[in-house]
Amino acid sequence: MMRLQRSDVIGFLADGVATSSSSIDLIRGAQDAAWERGKQMMLFNIEQGAPSHRLADSQLTAFRAEAVIYAARYHQAVKLPVSSVPRILLNCFDPEGRHTAVIPDDYSLARGLADVVFARGFRRPIFLNLASTIVAAGLRASGISDAARERGIDMGPRIHTAVEEREGEITFVADRLLASLMAEPEENRPDVIICGQDILAMDVYFDLAELGYKIGRDVSVVSFDNLEPIARLLKPGLSTMELPYYEMGRAAMLAAIDHPPHPETIRLPGRFVDRASLSMAAGA
Amino acid sequence: MMRLQRSDVIGFLADGVATSSSSIDLIRGAQDAAWERGKQMMLFNIEQGAPSHRLADSQLTAFRAEAVIYAARYHQAVKLPVSSVPRILLNCFDPEGRHTAVIPDDYSLARGLADVVFARGFRRPIFLNLASTIVAAGLRASGISDAARERGIDMGPRIHTAVEEREGEITFVADRLLASLMAEPEENRPDVIICGQDILAMDVYFDLAELGYKIGRDVSVVSFDNLEPIARLLKPGLSTMELPYYEMGRAAMLAAIDHPPHPETIRLPGRFVDRASLSMAAGA
Numbered sequence: 001m002m003r004l005q006r007s008d009v010i011g012f013l014a015d016g017v018a019t020s021s022s023s024i025d026l027i028r029g030a031q032d033a034a035w036e037r038g039k040q041m042m043l044f045n046i047e048q049g050a051p052s053h054r055l056a057d058s059q060l061t062a063f064r065a066e067a068v069i070y071a072a073r074y075h076q077a078v079k080l081p082v083s084s085v086p087r088i089l090l091n092c093f094d095p096e097g098r099h100t101a102v103i104p105d106d107y108s109l110a111r112g113l114a115d116v117v118f119a120r121g122f123r124r125p126i127f128l129n130l131a132s133t134i135v136a137a138g139l140r141a142s143g144i145s146d147a148a149r150e151r152g153i154d155m156g157p158r159i160h161t162a163v164e165e166r167e168g169e170i171t172f173v174a175d176r177l178l179a180s181l182m183a184e185p186e187e188n189r190p191d192v193i194i195c196g197q198d199i200l201a202m203d204v205y206f207d208l209a210e211l212g213y214k215i216g217r218d219v220s221v222v223s224f225d226n227l228e229p230i231a232r233l234l235k236p237g238l239s240t241m242e243l244p245y246y247e248m249g250r251a252a253m254l255a256a257i258d259h260p261p262h263p264e265t266i267r268l269p270g271r272f273v274d275r276a277s278l279s280m281a282a283g284a
Numbered sequence: 285m286m287r288l289q290r291s292d293v294i295g296f297l298a299d300g301v302a303t304s305s306s307s308i309d310l311i312r313g314a315q316d317a318a319w320e321r322g323k324q325m326m327l328f329n330i331e332q333g334a335p336s337h338r339l340a341d342s343q344l345t346a347f348r349a350e351a352v353i354y355a356a357r358y359h360q361a362v363k364l365p366v367s368s369v370p371r372i373l374l375n376c377f378d379p380e381g382r383h384t385a386v387i388p389d390d391y392s393l394a395r396g397l398a399d400v401v402f403a404r405g406f407r408r409p410i411f412l413n414l415a416s417t418i419v420a421a422g423l424r425a426s427g428i429s430d431a432a433r434e435r436g437i438d439m440g441p442r443i444h445t446a447v448e449e450r451e452g453e454i455t456f457v458a459d460r461l462l463a464s465l466m467a468e469p470e471e472n473r474p475d476v477i478i479c480g481q482d483i484l485a486m487d488v489y490f491d492l493a494e495l496g497y498k499i500g501r502d503v504s505v506v507s508f509d510n511l512e513p514i515a516r517l518l519k520p521g522l523s524t525m526e527l528p529y530y531e532m533g534r535a536a537m538l539a540a541i542d543h544p545p546h547p548e549t550i551r552l553p554g555r556f557v558d559r560a561s562l563s564m565a566a567g568a
Contacts, residue, residue, distance in 0.1 A: 024308050031329050035336070040343055043327045045315050052319070059324055172517075199513050206519035209493050229483050230514060233456075235490035 029249025067256035105267035110143030128162035237275030295352035313533025351540035389551035394427030412446035521559030
């Protein structure tokens with residue numbers, strides 16, 4: 001006889017949660033949704049493939065988890081072993097589309113951000129992008145380029161990789177890039193610097209100060225993340241496209257509970273948070 | 285007949301986890317310890333006294349939790365309703381000492397930090413403290429004052445409250461304080477600014493830049509937290525006394541599993557993280 005009793009337990013495997021401050025919003029969103037639907041979420045902090053991962057799987061089996069959410073630290077492709085328990089991928093996706101995935105809509109986030117920038121009259125943006133191996137880097141470059149093309153602006157020479165990753169250690173190289181870009185004659189000098197993430201924008205704030213440029217007077221800065229508390233506390237406050245981590249956590253939990261009949265990809269929009277770093281420099 | 289079977293479940297109530305980036309290390313430490321001891325931690329994100337709190341309690345009863353860890357957002361006194369399940373207080377304490385509590389040793393953290401500062405030759409510190417209603421503010425002021433007194437320095441006029449809290453919204457007022465303090469004649473001008481937390485130090489970085497002072501040349505800055513990624517990415521990197529959140533999470537979980545026979549207070553030490561913001565200015 002089949003066992004029909006539901007366990008009401010949903011597993012949540014957070015891969016590398018320790019190194020990411022976005023994780024807390026992914027977790028919070030998932031947990032709030034679980035609660036509203038009378039489910040209990042079991043959280044595991046794992047490293048993919050490590051003993052912690054196998055141990056989590058065995059505990060989730062013991063608790064008869066109805067589904068398992070697998071959350072990645074940043075938007076990426078992952079390949080998980082096949083499992084009898086439904087898997088929902090959060091902030092990541094299966095390249096073969098075998099699992100429902102919840103990811104940020106990085107293309108439209110970037111396009112929306114660029115639309116704001118252009119609507120304010122900026123015409124000489126540069127985009128300091130994340131490492132090109134990052135999924136979001138390519139999608140965002142496309143979104144910004146498409147928005148620019150509609151205004152007759154070619155982003156080709158205006159996109160620069162400003163983050164280098166060596167052995168897991170991230171280095172920002174915006175200081176080198178900005179020194180020469182800002183030294184251009186006025187007709188070529190950037191009027192706005194679009195940063196691939198808020199912590200890079202923070203670095204840019206210091207680089208610009210070191211070079212003697214004032215944000216809001218000489219150049220504007222805008223970014224992605226709305227990372228708490230950095231974006232709010234930078235001076236001037238950082239205008240930034242918020243990543244929908246809380247909503248992604250919720251969506252993943254609802255998918256885990258409702259089991260969509262076929263795997264689907266859920267892309268969630270961002271929210272532009274307007275602070276002084278963009279608006280003040282409109283006439284630069 | 286008594287039911288002797290163990291549930292192996294430990295509850296973890298995180299009060300206001302959403303607003304704190306320290307929470308993730310409290311959670312991570314507790315979870316790793318649970319795992320090593322074959323326990324399953326159930327995490328709840330709650331607001332004290334709200335329906336979420338009562339719902340967590342009822343779920344933990346349903347899962348027959350062996351003990352419950354209650355984690356606060358910052359070091360504070362809390363009064364929890366009496367319960368038949370053992371409670372461990374994490375980052376908080378019961379004023380009547382009825383529960384085992386795991387807290388940061390804020391007095392010794394501050395004393396240790398001040399010892400480093402004085403050992404490097406600084407003699408005109410100012411301490412930009414948190415709001416005086418915060419438990420840590422008083423303990424840290426004592427720790428710094430005692431270390432200073434041993435060197436014949438009176439911290440009395442050198443401690444300033446630099447954080448104002450109104451309706452839950454925090455405002456930094458370091459800009460007002462620094463403008464006048466830094467304008468003092470050289471023999472009175474601060475040679476090092478000790479900040480009550482890293483996000484305040486970040487604010488101080490911007491204030492000093494705005495006032496035309498360079499950290500490492502004109503004045504040093506040191507702080508508490510080692511908040512990821514801010515402390516590492518500030519320029520110059522921020523020397524700071526790390527709060528032992530991960531270790532506190534571990535200690536709370538071990539206490540939850542082992543049930544000390546009498547309530548005790550476990551105070552954990554910090555770790556000084558040395559970056560350029562302190563060392564560079566030794567001759568200032």
